[in-house]
Amino acid sequence: MIALTFYVFAFILVACAVMVVTSRNPVHSVLALIACFFNASGLFLLAGAEFLAMILVIVYVGAVAVLFLFVVMMLDIDFVKMRAGVQRYAPIGAVVGGILFLELLLVLGTWQFSTDAQELRLAATPANITNTKAIGRILYTDYIYLFQISGLILLVAMIGAIVLTLRSSTNTRRQSVEAQLARLGAVESLDVPLRQGVRMDEVLRRQLPPPPPEAPKHSEHGGHH
Amino acid sequence: MDAFLDTNLGHLALTVAQTLALLVPVLIAVAYLTWAERKVLALMQMRKGPNMVGPFGMLQPFADAIKMLMKETIVPAGASRYLFLSAPMLTFLLAMIAWAVIPVNDGWAIADINVGILYLFAVSSLGVYGIIIAGWASNSKYAFLGALRSAAQMVSYEVSIGFVIVTVLLCVGSLNLTDIVRAQENLWFAIPLFPMFVIFFISALAETNRAPFDLPEGESELVAGFFVEYSSMSFALFFLGEYANMILMSALTTILFLGGWYPPLDIAPFNWLPGPAWFALKVAAILFCFIWVRATFPRYRYDQLMRLGWKIFLPFTLFWLVLTAFTLKLTGWLPA
Numbered sequence: 001m002i003a004l005t006f007y008v009f010a011f012i013l014v015a016c017a018v019m020v021v022t023s024r025n026p027v028h029s030v031l032a033l034i035a036c037f038f039n040a041s042g043l044f045l046l047a048g049a050e051f052l053a054m055i056l057v058i059v060y061v062g063a064v065a066v067l068f069l070f071v072v073m074m075l076d077i078d079f080v081k082m083r084a085g086v087q088r089y090a091p092i093g094a095v096v097g098g099i100l101f102l103e104l105l106l107v108l109g110t111w112q113f114s115t116d117a118q119e120l121r122l123a124a125t126p127a128n129i130t131n132t133k134a135i136g137r138i139l140y141t142d143y144i145y146l147f148q149i150s151g152l153i154l155l156v157a158m159i160g161a162i163v164l165t166l167r168s169s170t171n172t173r174r175q176s177v178e179a180q181l182a183r184l185g186a187v188e189s190l191d192v193p194l195r196q197g198v199r200m201d202e203v204l205r206r207q208l209p210p211p212p213p214e215a216p217k218h219s220e221h222g223g224h225h
Numbered sequence: 226m227d228a229f230l231d232t233n234l235g236h237l238a239l240t241v242a243q244t245l246a247l248l249v250p251v252l253i254a255v256a257y258l259t260w261a262e263r264k265v266l267a268l269m270q271m272r273k274g275p276n277m278v279g280p281f282g283m284l285q286p287f288a289d290a291i292k293m294l295m296k297e298t299i300v301p302a303g304a305s306r307y308l309f310l311s312a313p314m315l316t317f318l319l320a321m322i323a324w325a326v327i328p329v330n331d332g333w334a335i336a337d338i339n340v341g342i343l344y345l346f347a348v349s350s351l352g353v354y355g356i357i358i359a360g361w362a363s364n365s366k367y368a369f370l371g372a373l374r375s376a377a378q379m380v381s382y383e384v385s386i387g388f389v390i391v392t393v394l395l396c397v398g399s400l401n402l403t404d405i406v407r408a409q410e411n412l413w414f415a416i417p418l419f420p421m422f423v424i425f426f427i428s429a430l431a432e433t434n435r436a437p438f439d440l441p442e443g444e445s446e447l448v449a450g451f452f453v454e455y456s457s458m459s460f461a462l463f464f465l466g467e468y469a470n471m472i473l474m475s476a477l478t479t480i481l482f483l484g485g486w487y488p489p490l491d492i493a494p495f496n497w498l499p500g501p502a503w504f505a506l507k508v509a510a511i512l513f514c515f516i517w518v519r520a521t522f523p524r525y526r527y528d529q530l531m532r533l534g535w536k537i538f539l540p541f542t543l544f545w546l547v548l549t550a551f552t553l554k555l556t557g558w559l560p561a
Contacts, residue, residue: 031308034354050338050339051343058343058350062347062351062380063383066354066380069376070373070377073361073373074373131339177529177532
């Protein structure tokens with residue numbers, strides 16, 4: 001049963017991965033990518049790694065793919081132009097792909113299973129402990145420096161993105177919320193009797209300073225005659 | 226009976242029965258939430274609200290549902306047909322599957338999984354797809370703008386929701402929802418973590434696209450936002466999904482901060498009510514606040530919404546998370 005489930009997830013995963021690169025509409029590509037993430041998360045669940053499965057969905061599907069979709073939908077993509085370069089770039093792409101494939105083969109050729117791999121694979125997490133705890137105990141003790149460094153790399157990437165896109169223009173009018181809230185007398189709060197409301201005229205009379213003699217009367221502004 | 230339940234078929238039948246026992250009350254609650262919203266809003270605005278169909282207008286939700294079913298489903302020209310029709314289904318589906326892990330009483334969750342809170346967080350963060358796909362597939366400018374707003378809004382507020390959840394988890398030491406509630410047997414987390422409770426409630430408003438953060442569907446600017454092109458049953462599914470999500474976020478608030486099924490005090494008049502009744506009462510109280518907020522506050526402007534999420538909630542929740550961690554460590558209350 002588990003083997004069958006594995007093959008279902010794996011087959012859909014590969015099929016969706018193919019759709020990511022073959023579909024003509026980039027939005028459909030991103031949606032196929034999301035389906036890929038889901039199936040990968042299903043595979044994690046089968047392996048008993050429930051924490052990784054959920055984190056995969058939260059981070060990649062819930063945040064990263066949303067931004068992909070956001071960007072792809074905003075782009076005005078010209079399909080004719082996109083396909084125009086295929087003839088020219090296909091050989092280069094094929095060469096790069098071929099080299100990567102060869103490298104993969106080389107790595108696989110010298111691959112050796114660790115002697116206790118079989119044993120480790122049978123028990124993904126130590127007994128009597130949830131795998132969230134198991135990951136936490138390793139990540140925040142033995143690998144704490146690597147963990148912190150990866151955090152720093154992300155921080156640098158974030159600062160870089162902000163620096164690249166930040167433009168300080170002088171002619172934008174910004175709202176200063178603090179200044180607005182600190183203004184005195186701009187807003188008056190009234191005690192409104194329950195189920196009675198207030199008469200607009202009384203409120204206006206209380207709020208406004210006495211009008212100068214030549215100013216038009218306030219009541220003439222509203223309403224049709 | 227037990228022998229039958231041990232077979233695969235029996236297990237399946239039991240799960241289906243449990244699912245129905247949970248989802249049918251949820252759907253009825255959704256129907257009456259729409260009624261309660263109209264009634265409460267009406268009373269707050271000194272109107273009567275629905276009062277024609279049935280006693281106190283209580284059959285109004287069913288009349289609305291039948292009306293929706295009778296109407297024609299219109300797919301606009303130039304829309305991406307399959308995506309257009311699947312978006313409301315996705316929204317509704319996500320609002321329903323999240324209920325699988327909600328414990329309404331001790332041990333009453335359909336799936337009592339180790340990473341329950343992460344599952345809920347994952348499902349709630351997927352809710353944005355229904356909206357984005359609807360907005361894009363409609364091939365309409367209003368719908369598209371609504372979808373873009375919603376994507377940015379939901380991703381922004383998820384960040385602070387994440388920090389609030391982590392703070393609660395620090396105090397519990399488990400990702401299991403039942404354990405989270407059990408940890409509050411003597412003291413609800415709403416009391417020591419009160420600021421986080423408030424921020425979680427406000428973020429829940431933003432996450433469910435409710436007033437005053439209902440910009441994705443702001444009718445004064447975008448007609449109806451992402452579902453402007455939807456009609457009949459596909460519109461009804463969005464509507465049901467939105468209200469089911471409200472109930473879900475209220476249930477999550479109850480679990481994280483208001484002690485789930487526990488009575489406020491374990492003494493005579495309070496513990497006469499069974500656990501699920503307390504759970505429902507707390508959810509109803511939070512839902513009332515959702516409606517109350519809608520009747521009280523005007524809609525945020527979009528830049529103010531983003532400012533609140535990124536410049537106020539994010540630093541504050543981060544600060545409170547560090548503070549909680551320090552306090553737990555220094556007092557030795559950190560759960561093992």
